[in-house]
Amino acid sequence: MFKVTFKFENSEDVSVFAAFGENLLEVARKTNVAIDAPCSGNASCGKCRVKLVGGTLDSKKTRHISDEEYAQGWRLACVSKICDNVEVLVPDIASAYRSRMKVADLSSPDEIKIFDDLKGQVCEAGIALKNDMEVVSIKMDVPSLDDTMPDNERLTRAITEATGMQIVRIPYAVMKKLAVVLRESNFDVQVVWRKNANDVFVYDVLPKDKPAVVAGLAVDIGTTTVSAIIINMLDGSILAKGSSGNGQIRYGADVINRIIESVKPGGSERLQKAVIEETINPLIDTMCRQAKISHNSIYRMSVASNTTMNHLLFGLNGDSIRTEPYIPTFFKTNSMYTADIGIKTNPCAHIIVAPNIGSYVGGDITAGAFVSMLWNKPEFSLFIDLGTNGEIVFGNSDFMFSCACSAGPAFEGGDISCGMRATDGAIEACTIDKETMEPTFTVVGGEGTKPIGLCGSGIIDVIAELFRCGIISPKGKFIREGARVRHDQYGIGSYVLAFEKDAGSVKDVEINEVDIDNFIRAKGAIFSAIRTMLSYCDFDVSMIEHVYVAGGIGSGINMKNAVRIGMFPDVPLELYEYIGNSSLVGAYAMLYSSEAERKVYEVAKNMTYLELSAITSYMDEFVGACFLPHTDASLFPSITE
Amino acid sequence: MFKVTFKFENSEDVSVFAAFGENLLEVARKTNVAIDAPCSGNASCGKCRVKLVGGTLDSKKTRHISDEEYAQGWRLACVSKICDNVEVLVPDIASAYRSRMKVADLSSPDEIKIFDDLKGQVCEAGIALKNDMEVVSIKMDVPSLDDTMPDNERLTRAITEATGMQIVRIPYAVMKKLAVVLRESNFDVQVVWRKNANDVFVYDVLPKDKPAVVAGLAVDIGTTTVSAIIINMLDGSILAKGSSGNGQIRYGADVINRIIESVKPGGSERLQKAVIEETINPLIDTMCRQAKISHNSIYRMSVASNTTMNHLLFGLNGDSIRTEPYIPTFFKTNSMYTADIGIKTNPCAHIIVAPNIGSYVGGDITAGAFVSMLWNKPEFSLFIDLGTNGEIVFGNSDFMFSCACSAGPAFEGGDISCGMRATDGAIEACTIDKETMEPTFTVVGGEGTKPIGLCGSGIIDVIAELFRCGIISPKGKFIREGARVRHDQYGIGSYVLAFEKDAGSVKDVEINEVDIDNFIRAKGAIFSAIRTMLSYCDFDVSMIEHVYVAGGIGSGINMKNAVRIGMFPDVPLELYEYIGNSSLVGAYAMLYSSEAERKVYEVAKNMTYLELSAITSYMDEFVGACFLPHTDASLFPSITE
Structure with a gap:
C-alpha cells in the first residue's frame, strides 16, 4: 500500500492508503476529495488536473497537459496510477462551485419576465392562479383553571370554528413549538394552513405581530446546472432567484455516468449529498438571504428535472433506469417531503414532483411542455429542450409525442476545452x-x-x-x-x-477539433432525434408550425447559425422562439397554481413516449447528422444556397 | 475563570472553564458530564459523589460522606463550589445505567403471564384482539419493453387488485428500496401494509423468500424506569422484554425538576436525548438482539407514560404543565412518528400515545385503568399506580375519577440511601x-x-x-x-x-431516619390522595369493593404491611390485588388491538380529573397521613387492635 496525500490551498491535507495501480481519480472519489471531472474520468475533458508535489505517479501524457505543464507537475488524475507514496495538490473545486453559484438581480425586469409571461398565458388558458395555502389570524380563548383544554385541541377547535372542517392535522413540527408560540402570543396567532378535501393541514403557527411569509421553492435540477426561485405562495411574486453548478458533476457529466456511480456502494448517498448538501441547500441559503426570509418560511417545494435527476435527488437506485427495459421507480409521486431528504425548508414542506413519462423524458419536459402551451394550441409545434440530455416534444392540443437523446454537456459548455456557462x-x-x-x-x-x-x-x-x-x-x-x-x-x-x-x-481561448467533434455529435443527436420522431409520426419538417427552444443555452442563441450547422431543421426562422428555462418556469407554475399542477399531470398523461433506441432508423439518422450541416444537403436548402 | 477537569475510569478527560462560585453539578450538566443525581442537587440522596484528585473545592460536608471518605477526597458535587483549578474523578454513570438495563427471560412463564391474562380479560370484554397490520404475498408482472409501468404504479396496481382499495400510499422509505427489492425478488414480494378506511398504507416491501417479521414496540416510560416489550403484531406474542433506568434521572428525580431543566436553553433537547438515545434506543438494540429481529421490523410503537414524560419524549416544552393553569400541549395525538424523534424502528412507524387526561394524570394511568378493567365492572374499585408520581382512579362502569400526587421516587428505591430497584x-x-x-x-x-x-x-x-x-x-x-x-x-x-x-x-445495608421520613411522606401522599378523592365523590373507604395496585414496586408487596404503615386504606386484605406494570400492559393492549386502542380513548374520555391542589382539605389530609399509620388511628382499626 502507498500513502496518497491530497493537499489543498485552503484546507488541511487528506491522506489515505491505496494499492499499487489504483487510479488516482478513483482514490480521490473514495476519499471524498472533490476533483472536477465532467467527463467522468475518460480523459476527454482535461479538467481533472492535479499537481504532483511529492513522489511519483504513473501518468499518461495527454494533449490536455503541455510539456511545460507536465514539467511543473501537472497531471490528469483520471490517467494517473499509484506507484509510490505521493503528494498531489488539488485545485479548489469548492470555490469553483461557489463561483458557479449566481443570484439574479430581481430589479432587472428580464429576470422575472418569463414568470410574468407564463402567468398571462396560464390565465388565458383558463387556469386559476392560486393554491390552497393560506395564512389566517386565529384567536383562541386563553386557558384557565376552568378551561384546561390542551393546546392542540384548543387550536383545533378554533380552526374548526373558522373553517367548518372537522379534521385538523397538526404535525410534529407544529406540536413542538405550539406551547411556546401560543403563550408568547397570548393565544392570538397567525396560522399557515392548507385546506384539503377532508382536512386542514396546519403548516405553522406564527406570532400575531410578525409579518407572516408563506414562501415556496421551485427548483429545476439539471444534470449540469441547478436553477431555483423562491416565491411568495400567496401572490406568486418572485422573492429570489439563483443558480449553481450541480455538485454531482464530479461523478460524471451525464446521467449514465451518474447512475453507474449511484450503483456503487454508498453511491446513491454520495450523489444525493452532492445535489442536496452541496448544491440545493447552499442555493437556498443564498436565496433566503436575498429574500430576507427564514428557511422555515418555505412551506412547499416543486421540482422539475429529468428522470435520473429526480431519482438521484431522492437517493433512489437508478440502475433500472439505465438497463433494459428502462423502468424508473416512479413517474408520479406525492410521497416525498423535504424533511425526508434533508432539504433546508420548513420540515412540513411537501415536494411536488413534475411527472416523468419515461426513463429519459422526465419532469423537466412535462413541465416545459406545459409552459410552451403547445398542448393548448392547434398548431403542430416542436418543443426542443437543450440540456445535457436533449428532449423533444412534437404535437398540439390533440396529440403529443416525446423522445430523448443524449446530447452530452456540450450545450452548457461541458466536454468543450474552453467551455463554460453563460456567465x-x-x-x-x-x-x-x-x-x-x-x-x-x-x-x-x-x-x-x-x-x-x-x-x-x-x-x-x-x-x-x-x-x-x-x-x-x-x-x-x-x-x-x-x-x-x-x-x-x-x-x-x-x-x-x-x-x-x-x-x-x-x-x-480556443476551440479545437475534439471540441468541434463533441459538438457535432451533440447537434447530430438533436437533429436526428427530431427527424426520427417526425417520421415516426408520419410528419415532415415542412409541417412544423412553431418551434419552442428551451434550456440554459442562453437567449443569445442565433437560430440561423443553429440551422446552418444542422442542429435545427431548416424551417423559416420566424417560426423559432426561445422560451428560456421552461423547466424552472413549469416548476413555478406547479408550485403556485394547484390547477396548473393538475394540468401538468394531464399533459404528462397525454404524451406518448418514443424510445428512440428501439427505432432502427435512428442510428442511421444520427450518423448522417454528424456532419456540417448534414450528409444530405437537400435537408438544408437555405444553407446550400 | 478556573479550569475544571472531569476524569473518568474508562474515557478521556473533559475540561471546561467555570467561574468562581459555580456549582460543580451544574458545571457537569452544562458540559454533558453525567453525574447521578436523583434528588436533582438538593443534597438529600447523596448519590452525586465525585472524588477530588487535584486542586480544591469549596464543599459542604454532609452526612452522606464519612470523615474517612472526605479525607480520601470524596465530595458531593451538588454542594461543591468552584474556587480553584480542579480535577475530579467521576464514577461511571454510563455503566451504572447499562447495569440497570435488564432483559427478561421469556422462557419463564411469569414474565408473559400478565400479557396472557390481559388477552383473556380483553376477550371477555368483547374486544377483538387484532390490528390492521398485514403481511401479504404480492406477485407482479415482470416489466418488459412492452410493459414499462414504473415500479410504484406496478406495486399500486397489484395491491389494488388484491384489496380492491384504490388509494395506495407508498412512503419515502419504501420508495427508496423499491427498485432493488422488486428486482432481487423478481417482482414476487411480501408487502407489509395497513388497511385504513380509505387507503392502504405500505409499510414495507420484503423479499419473498425471507420470513417476514411484523413487530411492534410497547414502551412504558416511567419517571425512574423505562420498560418495554417487542411483540409480534400478527399474533400478539411477546418477542422480547426489557427495562432500563430512565437516563433523564441525572436531570432530577421527579417530573417537576425535569420540566425545570427542560425550560433551560437546549434543555428539552437534552432531556429528549437522555430518554431516547441513552435509554429507549439501547433498550431496543438489546431487545432486537434478544428477539433476533432488525429494528426495521418494528412497524408500530405505543407509549404509555405520564404527561410530563410523553411531552419530554417529544421534546415539547413542559413549562405550561408545571405552571397554573397546568395546560399540556396534548392529551391525544396521532401526529407522531418514530422518525420524527429518532427512535430506532422502521422509519414509517407511527406512535400510538396512550391519552393523558390532565397535566398530572397521563397515559400510563388511562392505559393502566384500561388493564384493571374497572371501567367494565359494577364494583366500586380503586386503582393505585405507585410510581414516582402516585396516581389513583376510583370508579366503576358508570363513572371514574382520577387524581395524582407527587410521591417521589421512594417506591422505586430513589431518595432512599440504600434504595434500589427490585433486581x-x-x-x-x-x-x-x-x-x-x-x-x-x-x-x-x-x-x-x-x-x-x-x-x-x-x-x-x-x-x-x-x-x-x-x-x-x-x-x-x-x-x-x-x-x-x-x-x-x-x-x-x-x-x-x-x-x-x-x-x-x-x-x-441500612435504613435511616431521613429515608424513613422520605418514605412516610410518599405513603402519606398516596393515602391522603385516596381519602381526599373518596370524600370528594361522597364515598367512604368502606364502600371500596376492589383495590388494584399497579407499578414497579414488585409483586412481593405485602399488603398487610402497606396497610399497617398507613399507605393503603384499612379494608379487608382480600380486596387487594397486585396487577404489576399495568402501564406497559396497557401499551401492549393498544399496540396489538385496534379496538383496545379505541377503548382506552373512551376510558380517558369518561374519566374526570380531580386537581388535588385545588381541594383545600388535601393538605390537612396529607399532614395527618405523615405518621405511622396515621394521626387518626381510628382509620386503621385492624392495626390498632
Whole structure:
C-alpha cells in the first residue's frame, strides 16, 4: 500500500492508503476529495488536473497537459496510477462551485419576465392562479383553571370554528413549538394552513405581530446546472432567484455516468449529498438571504428535472433506469417531503414532483411542455429542450409525442476545452471575417470584459462561422491555415478566439477539433432525434408550425447559425422562439397554481413516449447528422444556397 | 475563570472553564458530564459523589460522606463550589445505567403471564384482539419493453387488485428500496401494509423468500424506569422484554425538576436525548438482539407514560404543565412518528400515545385503568399506580375519577440511601424479631445472594416491622437501642439490615431516619390522595369493593404491611390485588388491538380529573397521613387492635 496525500490551498491535507495501480481519480472519489471531472474520468475533458508535489505517479501524457505543464507537475488524475507514496495538490473545486453559484438581480425586469409571461398565458388558458395555502389570524380563548383544554385541541377547535372542517392535522413540527408560540402570543396567532378535501393541514403557527411569509421553492435540477426561485405562495411574486453548478458533476457529466456511480456502494448517498448538501441547500441559503426570509418560511417545494435527476435527488437506485427495459421507480409521486431528504425548508414542506413519462423524458419536459402551451394550441409545434440530455416534444392540443437523446454537456459548455456557462467572460456570440479569419465577438459581462471561454450559443456561432468561412470542413476538420489556426504535437487543429494576452484567463481561448467533434455529435443527436420522431409520426419538417427552444443555452442563441450547422431543421426562422428555462418556469407554475399542477399531470398523461433506441432508423439518422450541416444537403436548402 | 477537569475510569478527560462560585453539578450538566443525581442537587440522596484528585473545592460536608471518605477526597458535587483549578474523578454513570438495563427471560412463564391474562380479560370484554397490520404475498408482472409501468404504479396496481382499495400510499422509505427489492425478488414480494378506511398504507416491501417479521414496540416510560416489550403484531406474542433506568434521572428525580431543566436553553433537547438515545434506543438494540429481529421490523410503537414524560419524549416544552393553569400541549395525538424523534424502528412507524387526561394524570394511568378493567365492572374499585408520581382512579362502569400526587421516587428505591430497584441483591421482604431486633429477609436473586439494598416492597416491610416492634415511633424516629440501631455524628438514627461483612456491597445495608421520613411522606401522599378523592365523590373507604395496585414496586408487596404503615386504606386484605406494570400492559393492549386502542380513548374520555391542589382539605389530609399509620388511628382499626 502507498500513502496518497491530497493537499489543498485552503484546507488541511487528506491522506489515505491505496494499492499499487489504483487510479488516482478513483482514490480521490473514495476519499471524498472533490476533483472536477465532467467527463467522468475518460480523459476527454482535461479538467481533472492535479499537481504532483511529492513522489511519483504513473501518468499518461495527454494533449490536455503541455510539456511545460507536465514539467511543473501537472497531471490528469483520471490517467494517473499509484506507484509510490505521493503528494498531489488539488485545485479548489469548492470555490469553483461557489463561483458557479449566481443570484439574479430581481430589479432587472428580464429576470422575472418569463414568470410574468407564463402567468398571462396560464390565465388565458383558463387556469386559476392560486393554491390552497393560506395564512389566517386565529384567536383562541386563553386557558384557565376552568378551561384546561390542551393546546392542540384548543387550536383545533378554533380552526374548526373558522373553517367548518372537522379534521385538523397538526404535525410534529407544529406540536413542538405550539406551547411556546401560543403563550408568547397570548393565544392570538397567525396560522399557515392548507385546506384539503377532508382536512386542514396546519403548516405553522406564527406570532400575531410578525409579518407572516408563506414562501415556496421551485427548483429545476439539471444534470449540469441547478436553477431555483423562491416565491411568495400567496401572490406568486418572485422573492429570489439563483443558480449553481450541480455538485454531482464530479461523478460524471451525464446521467449514465451518474447512475453507474449511484450503483456503487454508498453511491446513491454520495450523489444525493452532492445535489442536496452541496448544491440545493447552499442555493437556498443564498436565496433566503436575498429574500430576507427564514428557511422555515418555505412551506412547499416543486421540482422539475429529468428522470435520473429526480431519482438521484431522492437517493433512489437508478440502475433500472439505465438497463433494459428502462423502468424508473416512479413517474408520479406525492410521497416525498423535504424533511425526508434533508432539504433546508420548513420540515412540513411537501415536494411536488413534475411527472416523468419515461426513463429519459422526465419532469423537466412535462413541465416545459406545459409552459410552451403547445398542448393548448392547434398548431403542430416542436418543443426542443437543450440540456445535457436533449428532449423533444412534437404535437398540439390533440396529440403529443416525446423522445430523448443524449446530447452530452456540450450545450452548457461541458466536454468543450474552453467551455463554460453563460456567465461573465463567456463568448456568447461571434462572427468571423471570411478573408482575414479574424473573429468579432460579444462577451457576457459587457464591453471591457475579457473572454475566458465559450458558452453554448457562442460555440454554435463559432462553429457556424468557421464552417461558413471554409476554415473547417463539413467533418469539422481544419482545412485553412492562418495566424489563428494551429496544430499541436498530436496533429489536432484549433482556432484561437483570443490569445492569452487578450484573454481573461491565463491561456488562449480556443476551440479545437475534439471540441468541434463533441459538438457535432451533440447537434447530430438533436437533429436526428427530431427527424426520427417526425417520421415516426408520419410528419415532415415542412409541417412544423412553431418551434419552442428551451434550456440554459442562453437567449443569445442565433437560430440561423443553429440551422446552418444542422442542429435545427431548416424551417423559416420566424417560426423559432426561445422560451428560456421552461423547466424552472413549469416548476413555478406547479408550485403556485394547484390547477396548473393538475394540468401538468394531464399533459404528462397525454404524451406518448418514443424510445428512440428501439427505432432502427435512428442510428442511421444520427450518423448522417454528424456532419456540417448534414450528409444530405437537400435537408438544408437555405444553407446550400 | 478556573479550569475544571472531569476524569473518568474508562474515557478521556473533559475540561471546561467555570467561574468562581459555580456549582460543580451544574458545571457537569452544562458540559454533558453525567453525574447521578436523583434528588436533582438538593443534597438529600447523596448519590452525586465525585472524588477530588487535584486542586480544591469549596464543599459542604454532609452526612452522606464519612470523615474517612472526605479525607480520601470524596465530595458531593451538588454542594461543591468552584474556587480553584480542579480535577475530579467521576464514577461511571454510563455503566451504572447499562447495569440497570435488564432483559427478561421469556422462557419463564411469569414474565408473559400478565400479557396472557390481559388477552383473556380483553376477550371477555368483547374486544377483538387484532390490528390492521398485514403481511401479504404480492406477485407482479415482470416489466418488459412492452410493459414499462414504473415500479410504484406496478406495486399500486397489484395491491389494488388484491384489496380492491384504490388509494395506495407508498412512503419515502419504501420508495427508496423499491427498485432493488422488486428486482432481487423478481417482482414476487411480501408487502407489509395497513388497511385504513380509505387507503392502504405500505409499510414495507420484503423479499419473498425471507420470513417476514411484523413487530411492534410497547414502551412504558416511567419517571425512574423505562420498560418495554417487542411483540409480534400478527399474533400478539411477546418477542422480547426489557427495562432500563430512565437516563433523564441525572436531570432530577421527579417530573417537576425535569420540566425545570427542560425550560433551560437546549434543555428539552437534552432531556429528549437522555430518554431516547441513552435509554429507549439501547433498550431496543438489546431487545432486537434478544428477539433476533432488525429494528426495521418494528412497524408500530405505543407509549404509555405520564404527561410530563410523553411531552419530554417529544421534546415539547413542559413549562405550561408545571405552571397554573397546568395546560399540556396534548392529551391525544396521532401526529407522531418514530422518525420524527429518532427512535430506532422502521422509519414509517407511527406512535400510538396512550391519552393523558390532565397535566398530572397521563397515559400510563388511562392505559393502566384500561388493564384493571374497572371501567367494565359494577364494583366500586380503586386503582393505585405507585410510581414516582402516585396516581389513583376510583370508579366503576358508570363513572371514574382520577387524581395524582407527587410521591417521589421512594417506591422505586430513589431518595432512599440504600434504595434500589427490585433486581438482584434487593431486599424485597423482611420480618424483624420483636425481642432480638434481628431481621430475616428475602433477597431478589434467591438464596445465597447477598443483600446490597432495599427495593420498594422491602422498604414497606422494614418500616412496618420497625414500627410493629416499637423500634421506631409513629413519627419514624428510633426509640429503641440495640446492636443494629445506631446514630451518626449528626444524631440521625439508622437500622442496619446487613453489616458490611454480610452485604454484597462495600458498606452496611441500612435504613435511616431521613429515608424513613422520605418514605412516610410518599405513603402519606398516596393515602391522603385516596381519602381526599373518596370524600370528594361522597364515598367512604368502606364502600371500596376492589383495590388494584399497579407499578414497579414488585409483586412481593405485602399488603398487610402497606396497610399497617398507613399507605393503603384499612379494608379487608382480600380486596387487594397486585396487577404489576399495568402501564406497559396497557401499551401492549393498544399496540396489538385496534379496538383496545379505541377503548382506552373512551376510558380517558369518561374519566374526570380531580386537581388535588385545588381541594383545600388535601393538605390537612396529607399532614395527618405523615405518621405511622396515621394521626387518626381510628382509620386503621385492624392495626390498632
